[in-house]
Amino acid sequence: MMFRHAIALAVGVIVAAPALAQDAEMAKCELDRPVVFADLNYGSAQFHTAVASRIIRDGFGCEVDSIPGDTIPLINGVARGDADIIMEIWTANPAQAWVDAEADGKTVALGTTFPDAIEGWFVPTSVVSGDGAKAPDLKSVADLANYTELFEDPEEPGKGRFYNCPAGWHCEVVNTKKLEAYGLADKYTNFRPGTGEALAAAAEQAALRDKPAVFYYWGPTWLLGKYDFTKLEEPAYDASVWKAMMDSDHPTEATASPITKVIIGGNTEFTKAAPKLAEFLKSYASTNAVTSTALAYMRDNDASPDEAAVNFLKTTEDWTRWLPASAVEGVKSNLGE
Secondary structure, X not given: OOOOOOXXXXXXXXXXXXXXXXXXXXXXXXXXXXXXXXXXXXXXXXXXXXXXXXXXXXXXXXXEEEEEEOHHHXXXXXXXXXXXXXXXXXXXXXXXXXXXXXXXXXXXXXXXXXXXXXXXXXEEHHHHOOOOOOOXXXXXXXXXHHOOOOOEEOOEEEEEEEEOOOOOOHHHHHHHXXXXXXXXXXXXXXXXXXXXXXXXXXXXXXXXXXXXXXXXXEEXXXXXXXXXXXXXXXOOOOHHHHHHHHHOOOOOOOOOOOOEEEEEEEXXXXXXXXXXXXXXHHHOEOOHHXXXXXXXXXXXXXXXXXXXXXXXXXXXXXXXXXXXXXXXHHHXXXXXX
């Protein structure tokens, strides 16, 4: 247990004794040690870690701690028992470290962080629906061939502009293959912004200015939480078509990316030692939209993950369904902190 004695004060995670520790009616933690989170170093996971940390601290009377880091080392840490909980395991293409640990019985799948992580090609919703929509018949990627003028590339008149991922990202390769497979490579400039922030900025400007733009993006993200975009339809995900597309230099058929279910992972011994905590984590169930909204809140308010967690716990009641009434009261009584 090499990390047990490490001081890990990850941003946004509450590391403290329960606020009501001296209250005789305070819930007693099932463990005589802190519950340790594997604190993944990106926004959506940090938000959910903060939510679960507050609930376990204030609802179940436990101390909480965290180990910040990257996916593979933290999965291995959960498998060893150095950490108890990791809030995001992406199941569509799970890390081999998780597959191995689960097969060996060292880890177990718990609740659903969000079942609907998405990626695809988007346009501002105002372009395709509502009063003044410039392209009300634009529904799918197959329709884009008819809208090159609407999405005109200012540097290549006569072509539309498709905002791809930056060069070097895996999604850039996927989207480039899709442009060819959908017969759009000669009709749209395959524009690759220099950075992820530049891609987000192009989409944000289109939303703010009510300007046509077609771009690749994914969720949960602050961008999809803050603005109203419509995802264009693609042929339903087909694993064999996807593989053929990725294996070909000149694909003629493409498919949508799979919708990804993201789950909570737990150390097996932890779940046995703390069945009430395990039951809470099994009941945890958020969505892509809720997570994107939280990320937008963090960006707009320069808020920490814990501040976003407090806002979520104060402004919604969805989370109360995950808990017994006594735990709900414990959480609510500490939201003023």
